Structure formats: C-alpha cells, structure tokens
Amino acid sequence: MIVPSFNVYSATIDSCPVDGPTDTTDYIHSVQSSASSIFTTTSSNSINLFSLQASLPLFRTYTNQFTSPITSLVPHSTDPSIFFASEQCGNVKVFDSRAPQNSAQLIVSSSSEDGEIHSMDVGYSGTLVATGGNYAVSFFDIRNGGGSGGSGGSGGNINKATRIGYYEESHTDIITQTRFHPTKDNVVATGGEDCLVCIFDVTRSTEEEAVQSILNVEHPVRRINFFGPSYEGLFSLSGSETMSLWHPESAQRIADHTSIRETFQVDYLIDAEWSDNQLSLLSGTFSGDVKVNTVSADSVTLAATMANGHSAVCRDFVKRDGCYFTGGEDGKLCVWSTEEGGGKYSKADVGVGVSGKKKRDKKKGGKGAAGFSPY
Numbered sequence: 001m002i003v004p005s006f007n008v009y010s011a012t013i014d015s016c017p018v019d020g021p022t023d024t025t026d027y028i029h030s031v032q033s034s035a036s037s038i039f040t041t042t043s044s045n046s047i048n049l050f051s052l053q054a055s056l057p058l059f060r061t062y063t064n065q066f067t068s069p070i071t072s073l074v075p076h077s078t079d080p081s082i083f084f085a086s087e088q089c090g091n092v093k094v095f096d097s098r099a100p101q102n103s104a105q106l107i108v109s110s111s112s113e114d115g116e117i118h119s120m121d122v123g124y125s126g127t128l129v130a131t132g133g134n135y136a137v138s139f140f141d142i143r144n145g146g147g148s149g150g151s152g153g154s155g156g157n158i159n160k161a162t163r164i165g166y167y168e169e170s171h172t173d174i175i176t177q178t179r180f181h182p183t184k185d186n187v188v189a190t191g192g193e194d195c196l197v198c199i200f201d202v203t204r205s206t207e208e209e210a211v212q213s214i215l216n217v218e219h220p221v222r223r224i225n226f227f228g229p230s231y232e233g234l235f236s237l238s239g240s241e242t243m244s245l246w247h248p249e250s251a252q253r254i255a256d257h258t259s260i261r262e263t264f265q266v267d268y269l270i271d272a273e274w275s276d277n278q279l280s281l282l283s284g285t286f287s288g289d290v291k292v293n294t295v296s297a298d299s300v301t302l303a304a305t306m307a308n309g310h311s312a313v314c315r316d317f318v319k320r321d322g323c324y325f326t327g328g329e330d331g332k333l334c335v336w337s338t339e340e341g342g343g344k345y346s347k348a349d350v351g352v353g354v355s356g357k358k359k360r361d362k363k364k365g366g367k368g369a370a371g372f373s374p375y
Contacts, residue, residue, distance in 0.1 A: 028327030031316045032083075034075035037097070038318070039083060040327050041070045047085060049097060052321070056335065056345055062102050065093065072120035072178075084129065086120035092129055092140070092161070107142050107161045123180035123188065128202075129161055130188055132175025136168040137190050139202065167207040170198045170214065177224045182231050187212070189234060189248065191221030197236055199248045213251035217244050227274035235279065235295075237269050243281060245297060255297040264291055264302060268313070270326075275319050282324070284314040290326055290336075309334040321345075 027043040037059065038050040045066040051059040068089035076082035086092045090110030108117075108129060119132035129140040140161035173193035181187035191197045197215040204210035219238030227233045227245075233254065234246045241261050245254040260269060266283040272295065273280055281293040281300065288310030292303045312329040319325075321344050324336040335345050 026331050027315065027329040028331060028333060029070065029315055030073055031318045031325050031327040031333070032073050032075055033318045033320045033325070034080040034083065036080040037075075038320070038325055038333070039073055039075065040333055041073050041085070042331075045070055045087070047073065047095070050333070054345060060097055060102065062095065062104070065102075065104050066091075071118050074120065074122045076122070076126045078125055082126065084120070084122050086117045086131060088116050088118065090115055090117050090133075092117065092120060092131065094142075105160075108140055118174050118176055119178040119190075121178045121180050121188070123202075124185045128185075130178050130180065130202075132178040132190055132192070134174055135171045135192075136166050137171070137175060137178065137188075137198075137200070138166040139164050165202075167198075167200065167210065169207055170200075170211060171196060176221055179225055181226055184231075189224055189226070191217075191224040191236060193220045195219055195221065197221060197224055197234065197246070197248075199234075213248050215246050215248065215251055215253075217246075223269075223271050225272065225274075227272070227279045229277065231274070235272050237271065241267075241269050243269060243272070243295065243300075245279075245295070257295070257300050260293070260300055263300070264293065266291055270314055270317060273317075273319055280319070282314070282317050282326070284310075286313060288312055288314065288328065288330065290314050290317075290324075292324070306334075306336045309336070 028040045029043060030041045032039040036052055038052065040048045047062040049059045050056050066087045068087045070085055071088050072086045074084045081098045082094060082096050084092060084094050091106060092108035093104035094107050095104045108131065115133050117131045117133060121130050123130065127141065127143050129142060131138050141164045142161040171190065171192045171194055175190050175192045177191035179189045186201050186203045188200050188202055189197060195217055197217055199212040200210040201212055202210060217236045217238060219240045219242055221236055222239050223237035224234060227235055232247065234248045236244050243257045243260060247254055260283060261267065264283060267286050268284055270282040270284055279295045281295050282290055283293065284290045290306040290310065292306065294301050294303050310328040310330055310332055314326050314328040317324055317326040322337065322339055323345060326334045326336065
C-alpha cells in the first residue's frame with residue numbers, strides 16, 4: 001500500500017491514504033532507492049519495486065526467493081536495473097529487473113564457512129560484496145568464479161562470487177552494519193553488537209594493517225553511515241536509541257546525543273541521511289508519527305512532524321527527489337513532499353486527503369490519533 005503525502009508550507013507534512021484495507025501483517029522492513037525505482041523488503045521475505053513515475057506504480061514483486069529474513073538490500077551503483085539482497089541464513093542474491101521472470105542468481109552461498117549474514121554492502125562499482133556475519137567481515141569478488149547470471153552493471157555477466165578475504169579479529173559479536181564509503185571504495189565501516197565501529201582499508205593485505213580506526217560507541221550498534229560535504233564524518237545509532245557523531249579518520253567523537261527520545265517525545269530513532277548539505281535524523285512514535293530532525297555537533301533541532309500517514313512503527317526511510325519515502329509495520333509506503341501540491345509524486349493513486357490546520361489532541365490508544373505538528 002502506498003500513501004503519498006504532502007507539503008510542509010503550513011508547517012506540517014500531511015498524508016493522503018490509499019483506498020483499501022490498512023490492516024496487514026506484512027510489515028515493511030526496509031526502503032531503498034535507485035535512479036529508477038523504490039525498493040521495499042517485507043516481513044514475508046518479499047521485495048517490491050515501485051517505478052519512480054508520478055503515479056508510483058508497483059513494477060514487480062519478488063516472492064519465494066528467500067527462506068530466512070532479508071538482512072540487506074543494495075541497489076547497484078551504476079546500473080539501476082540490478083540490485084543485491086542478503087538473507088540471514090548466509091545467501092546473497094543478485095536480481096535484474098529487466099529479466100522476464102522473477103528469479104535471482106545466487107552469488108554467495110550459505111554452504112560456505114561464513115555462516116549467517118546480518119548485513120551486506122556492495123562496493124567497487126558493483127564488483128565487491130562485503131558481508132557482516134556473527135563476528136567476521138567477508139569479502140567476495142563477483143567478477144570471478146563459475147557460471148554467468150544476470151547482466152552486470154559494468155558491461156558483463158555477474159558470476160558466482162569468490163571469497164577473497166575476511167576479517168575475524170576486530171569484532172567479537174554480530175555485525176549489524178556494513179557500509180562502503182560513498183566516494184572511497186577502499187574504505188568500509190562495520191558496526192556490531194559488541195558496541196564497536198571498525199573502519200578498514202580493504203586494499204591492505206592483512207587485517208592488522210587494514211584497521212584504520214576502532215570506535216567504541218558504548219552501545220550496541222543499529223545503524224551507521226557516512227556524512228558531511230566529503231563524507232568525512234560517521235554517525236552511529238544505537239539499540240539504546242542514542243546517536244553519536246564521529247570523525248573516523250582520527251577516531252574522535254564529535255557529539256553524543258543521548259536524550260533525543262525525551263527531548264522530542266519519540267519512542268525510537270529510525271535512521272539518518274546526509275542530503276542537501278545537512279544531516280537529517282528521522283525518529284518516530286509507536287502510533288506512527290515521524291519527526292524530522294536536523295543534527296549538528298552542537299544540537300538536534302525539530303524541522304517537521306510527518307503525521308497521519310503511518311498507524312504503527314516506521315521502520316525505514318529513503319529521501320529522493322525532495323521527498324521522504326517511509327515504510328512501516330502497518331504495511332504502508334508513505335511519500336512525504338516538502339513541495340507545495342505534493343511535488344513530483346502528487347499523481348499517485350490516493351484516496352481522500354487528510355489535511356490538518358489545527359493540532360488535534362492525541363487520544364491514548366486510539367487509531368488516527370496523530371495530528372498536526374508544527375516545526
């Protein structure tokens with residue numbers, strides 16, 4: 001279900017619900033984007049592709065491809081038709097949306113010694129896969145190996161991956177996050193349940209030489225990513241709902257924001273993203289409100305509240321074309337625009353719009369309690 005939604009000019013971002021049932025047990029777990037699509041992964045281990053057109057049509061659904069929870073989905077950096085997905089049992093598959101059938105090629109197999117995969121990313125223009133396991137980071141070169149599969153984004157077939165190395169001494173617990181640097185392919189960051197974020201230079205021949213810095217964030221790591229004009233910073237969100245900012249090259253903590261929940265009356269932090277020359281953090285309430293915060297080393301400030309879209313926990317978001325796309329445990333994909341009239345996606349198939357000019361009281365336990373919230 002898609003819920004497009006709409007402008008911030010009246011100091012709010014409101015939503016328009018799609019016609020149809022809102023009660024569904026199929027949660028949206030993650031939201032990603034490429035140049036042509038929005039991707040969602042669900043609790044039933046399926047993947048949905050929505051075409052980035054004005055009406056946001058559902059382009060394709062992949063089902064029966066995974067036997068365990070999907071842990072990561074990564075669009076190819078240069079070919080918008082290709083994306084990678086990992087599952088907890090230890091498999092990584094590559095999909096090509098141009099293929100006539102909803103099938104995938106297995107490039108990393110659970111039969112290897114790596115065991116489970118809890119996080120995954122793809123670097124070097126779609127040729128190097130990094131996976132985070134129970135304590136080890138493994139690297140697979142998909143240019144080498146056996147038979148060919150779907151078309152590769154660099155002008156050839158994507159092959160069964162060859163494991164070319166691994167790091168097993170830096171982490172001592174599950175690796176929940178694996179991220180290649182956006183502009184430096186040789187740099188990868190990992191975060192784990194052991195409260196550590198490790199920065200590696202993958203061009204080094206040994207793990208000891210590869211470690212650039214190890215950051216002790218003092219809480220189990222749930223989200224990490226790079227930010228800043230040159231992506232020189234790194235943020236970490238924890239399972240304790242705290243956020244810390246770091247300069248990974250010097251291993252210095254820039255800021256430690258520990259009271260976001262109390263200050264902004266939210267229940268959890270969703271994720272953060274660097275765009276439009278600022279770091280934005282999204283947080284949410286159990287009733288479905290989503291708050292947009294601007295984060296700096298000195299402060300966290302409220303920019304907007306996105307209300308009347310979700311009715312349950314929001315799990316993930318991505319920002320594209322000036323819009324926030326959010327997915328949640330109510331099964332909805334919501335689109336929030338900061339442009340008057342709904343922006344590029346105002347022609348999405350919507351029902352009657354919900355607009356708030358006054359702040360409504362939130363009734364405890366009631367549905368649709370989220371109301372207008374000013375900046």
